[in-house]
Amino acid sequence: MRIDHIGYAVKNMEKARRSMEVLGFAFEEPVDDFDRQIRIAFGENDGYRVELVAPMEDGSPVDKQLTTIGPTPYHICYRSSEIEADLERLQRERFRVLIPLAPAVAFGGRRVVFLYSLSVGLIEIVED
Numbered sequence: 214m215r216i217d218h219i220g221y222a223v224k225n226m227e228k229a230r231r232s233m234e235v236l237g238f239a240f241e242e243p244v245d246d247f248d249r250q251i252r253i254a255f256g257e258n259d260g261y262r263v264e265l266v267a268p269m270e271d272g273s274p275v276d277k278q279l280t281t282i283g284p285t286p287y288h289i290c291y292r293s294s295e296i297e298a299d300l301e302r303l304q305r306e307r308f309r310v311l312i313p314l315a316p317a318v319a320f321g322g323r324r325v326v327f328l329y330s331l332s333v334g335l336i337e338i339v340e341d
């Protein structure tokens with residue numbers, strides 16, 4: 214699977230965006246995901262993509278990262294052209310589903326799933 218992006222948990226979207234622009238990233242307009250209570254902005258630098266994820270309210274999926282570590286990269290997302298098959302394969306290899314496969318607004322309704330591995334931590338998969 215190819216890497217799609219590195220996901221950052223951030224507290225302040227505008228400030229995080231400015232810091233990443235200093236590092237050479239150019240950003241798309243942020244997208245609000247009301248189901249997950251997060252605002253998301255994708256940036257790109259020479260083929261590398263980052264995703265900034267900021268909470269809209271308490272209870273968002275990035276609260277834990279922000280309260281325990283502060284702003285931080287917290288997942289790597291992989292692209293899959295056969296997401297069901299890859300999901301099964303990863304689960305056989307002891308990746309556990311944390312957030313089940315579901316459409317995501319930030320990906321134009323394409324489905325994403327989050328898995329956790331005791332040896333490499335949190336990953337996301339997005340369907341191609």
Ligand code: NI
Pocket residue numbers: 218219220264288290337
């Ligand atoms: Ni992501």
